[in-house]
Amino acid sequence: MSSSWLVCLLALLVGVVALTQGLPLLEDLDEKSVPGGRIVGGYVTDIAQVPYQISLRYKGITTPENPYRHRCGGSIFNETTIVTAAHCIIGTVASQFKVVAGSNWRTGSDGVITNVKQIVMHEEYFSGAAYNNDIAILFVDPPLPLNNFTIKAIKLASEPPLEGTVSKISGWGTTSSAGSASNQLLAVDVPIVSNELCDQDYEDFGDETYRITSAMLCAGKRGVGGADACQGDSGGPLVVRDELHGVVSWGNKCALPNYPGVYANVAYLRPWIDAVLAGL
């Protein structure tokens, strides 16, 4: 067996371990083939319904010959600014990414493609708890041509959503923890779960670093399951009444009845976001 095969095999193994653990919810951890697909329990949507959604495409530094591949979702704050998850960009540089807006597809060159010029990750990502402060801001150039139809900015929430409120999540992630591939943008509607209940749900999960902090937000059909974000949806939007409330972050596998999906809490993280946007 040649050494490149060995590297592939190892990469695949790492991928399988990452998938079975279900953490975090990003795709293509190292550019090998994690099964692609979509949100769990969702419905086909159109980018015009979620025009703030972008596909963050990535390629490895050591594989410049490869195409940029879908890795995560993100949300448009304005023509030059994207909100995504810290775990989508940690350990990368800006030139490894393209942002694709206004497309229904996870692959191909449909839509508007722009470059990432600068990445700002939350300095306290993972501090105090696993996946704490899982947020990052990307600055893109050239600016996105907002047409308010298929490419549109979304307002950031400043108050947390009420428990039970139905939110909409969208993305090109897998349809189950090891789901089959689909190229089309999907969405699913999931109710907000209080942090208190969510923390109880995760009490027996992982070690004590897996806690639900104030910088997180949970959503899911508690006791029912079947509707959730999954691998490849990371960094993407959780929206309530036209405001961005959550950024897809992590979970125990996907769509389990007793483990809601966990999101970065935009309202709670606003002071950090606002400081970055103000160039501080």
Ligand SMILES: *[C@@H]1O[C@H](CO)[C@@H](O)[C@H](O)[C@H]1NC(C)=O
């Ligand atoms: C889109 O909306 C923004 C903000 O309301 C506005 O400034 C811009 O002119 C609109 N663009 C188009 C193409 O309608």
Ligand SMILES: *[C@@H]1O[C@H](CO)[C@@H](O)[C@H](O)[C@H]1NC(C)=O
């Ligand atoms: C977009 O947001 C960034 C960060 O707040 C800001 O610097 C820039 O001026 C904004 N662009 C427009 C066109 O408002």
